[in-house]
Amino acid sequence: MKFFIDTADLDEIRDLAATGLIDGATTNPSLVAKAGGKFEDIIAEICAILPGPVSAEVAATDFETMVAEGRKLAKIAPNVTVKVPLTPDGLKACKTLTDDGTMVNVTLCFSAGQAILAAKAGATFVSPFIGRLDDIGLRGMDLIEDICTIYRAQPAFKTEVLVASVRSVGHVIDAAKAGAPVATLPPVVLRALYSHPLTDKGLAAFLSDWEKTGQSILGDDVPKPAAAE
Ligand code: G3P
Secondary structure, rough: EEEEEEEOHHHHHHHHOOOOOOOEEOOOOOHHHHOOOOOOHHHHHHHOOOOOOOEEEOOOOOHHHHHHHHHHHHHOOEEEEEEOOOHHHHHHHHHHHHOOEEEEEEEEEHHHHHHHHHHOOOEEEEEEEEHHHHHOOOOHHHHHHHHHHHHHHHHOOOOOEEEEOOHHHHHHHHHHHHHOOOOOOOHHHHHHOOOHHHHHHHHHHHHHHHHHOOOOOOOOOOOOOOOOO
């Protein structure tokens, strides 16, 4: 399962890229507005930090302008994935952009029927927003399970399910169980995946017992801290 990071905050991306666990990034207009700065520069920076797919969303809603914006965004770096909304014009733009050889992420997917259309349009990724379905009293994970089942049953569909609007560790675990190939995680959820109180408690006990042995594994060979730049 691949993990993308769902933010346009460059400090967060640099920090989390250092974990070695991040395979790409997703942004959207709301995340870009929150981060501040020039959109193209932010995308270029993220693409330089992470070699995997980096989603950059078009702002237009009509086919011609979406394609023009998508082509401009795709020139920023080879790992740009153009994000288009799941609308008739968006799916038309998806087909044109994928025919160009550009990766496309079809966003704002809320039904299995929409996900079938995205696959028919040749999308590289489809982004079902599970948290927003939970918000209105539905079970977002049911949609992930349905789409994964459909895509498995249709080998001609090459689109990958990119689980989006992830709000909790439980969402990540359930998406993994459903066989979703990608999830995009807000930094807070990625960090929460590491946490367990028994890990903290167990480590504290091991360290305290080790201290009592009076030993040191490295002895004097303690690595020097990296020189400050
Ligand atoms: O990847 C889509 C995501 O950014 C939307 O998340 O929490 O705004 O529903 P949220």
